[in-house]
Structures are given as C-alpha cells and as structure tokens.
Amino acid sequence: xxxxxxxxxxxxxxxxxxxxxxxxxxxxxxxxxxxxxxxxxxxxxxxxxxxxxxxxxxxxxxxxxxxxxxxxxxxxxxxxxxxxxxxxxxxxxxxxxx
Numbered sequence: 001x002x003x004x005x006x007x008x009x010x011x012x013x014x015x016x017x018x019x020x021x022x023x024x025x026x027x028x029x030x031x032x033x034x035x036x037x038x039x040x041x042x043x044x045x046x047x048x049x050x051x052x053x054x055x056x057x058x059x060x061x062x063x064x065x066x067x068x069x070x071x072x073x074x075x076x077x078x079x080x081x082x083x084x085x086x087x088x089x090x091x092x093x094x095x096x097x098x
Contacts, residue, residue: 002034002069007041010063017052019096023060027087030078037071039064044083053077 011029012022023029023043031042041064045053057075064073085098 002037002039002067004032004034006067007032007034007039007064007070010067011041011060014056014059014063016046016056018046021088021092023056025089025092026083027089028083037069039067039070039073041073041075042078043075044078046083048079048082 008024008029012024014023015021016023016026016028019026026046028043028045029041030044031040033040041060043057043060045056050056057077061073061075064070064075085093088096088098
C-alpha cells in the first residue's frame with residue numbers, strides 16, 4: 001500500500017530552482033490523493049509565470065512514480081488558492097528572512 005509519507009518523501013527530492021528548497025518544504029504540495037497504485041497530486045508554483053513549470057511538474061510526477069507500489073501518477077497544477085510564503089514552515093521562513 002502506498003503511504004502519503006512516502007509520496008511526500010519522494011517529492012522532497014524535487015527542488016524549486018530559484019529558492020533551492022523542495023516542493024514540500026515550500027508548501028507547494030496542496031493535496032495528495034491515493035487510490036491503490038494511482039496517486040494524484042495537486043501542486044502550485046511560487047509564481048504563475050515560472051519558466052520551468054513543465055519541468056517541475058514532470059520531475060514531481062517522476063518522483064511519485066518512483067515510490068514502490070505506485071503504478072501511475074498524475075500531477076496537476078493549481079493556483080487556487082495562490083501560493084504565498086505563509087505556506088512555508090515558520091522556522092524555515094524565518095531562516096530565509098521572509
């Protein structure tokens with residue numbers, strides 16, 4: 001059985017190239033839905049104008065598909081609600097000066 005913790009661990013390997021922090025730490029992962037071997041992830045970006053959006057989505061999908069038991073992964077992009085730095089853990093946000 002696929003566990004959400006394992007999916008999040010895999011997503012931590014995907015880093016935002018601008019901030020060099022992973023998708024989970026940045027609060028860019030909005031939702032993870034697991035149905036047997038199928039995993040759906042809703043994520044956002046730090047900016048709707050991100051020039052590497054497609055690459056980040058592909059990296060996230062590949063990371064999720066690398067989790068044992070995952071047969072298929074879909075990663076959808078959402079900006080509802082828009083991402084803000086408030087989604088970052090307060091300790092990390094303070095260390096970044098945000």
